[in-house]
Amino acid sequence: MDNIESLNHTKWDCKYHVVFIPKGRRKVLYGQLRVHLGEVFRTLAQHKESRIEEGHLMADHVHMMIAIPPKYAVCNVVGYIKGKSAIHLARVYGERKRNFAGQSFWARGYFVSTVGRDEAVIRNYIQNQEKEDERLEQLGLWR
Secondary structure, rough: OOOOEEEEOOOOEEEEEEEEEEEHHHOOOOOOOHHHHHHHHHHHHHHHHOOOEEEEEEOOOOOEEEEOOEEEEEEHHHHHHHHHHHHHHHHOOOOOOOOOOOOOOOOOEEEEEEEHHHHHHHHHHHHHHHHHHHHHHHOOOOO
16 A cells, blocks of 8 residues: 555545457557557546556557546446547547547457555566466467
8 A cells, every 4th residue: 555545535545457458359559559559548547537557568458557546437447548549549540531439449348356455466467467478378389
């Protein structure tokens, strides 16, 4: 409980581990998108008075640890981030022939779990998951 935040009548430390994927688990998060998407997520989280504590963009999914005030539901914040980022990506990287709504970039659901006292473990997992996935893939090659 390093950072206890406060609202008018509330002290809080609510952090969540969130994972979501592009529709069809497409590996589209590399290249231009990967560099740009982190800042987009951070800006959108700030619109909902939330803060992305840790994040990592994998080739086919997004991991983040996000602090969300108790006055917002997790589903509202994650839905907002996914929806607005899809619209942004469609406008910036999509075809400019029509006004994109971005409705088909992210898959419908997401995974969320509370962080609680295991914050260091979750941070380590998010930071090192790409290396661990590569290690497991290499082990699978010899089977």
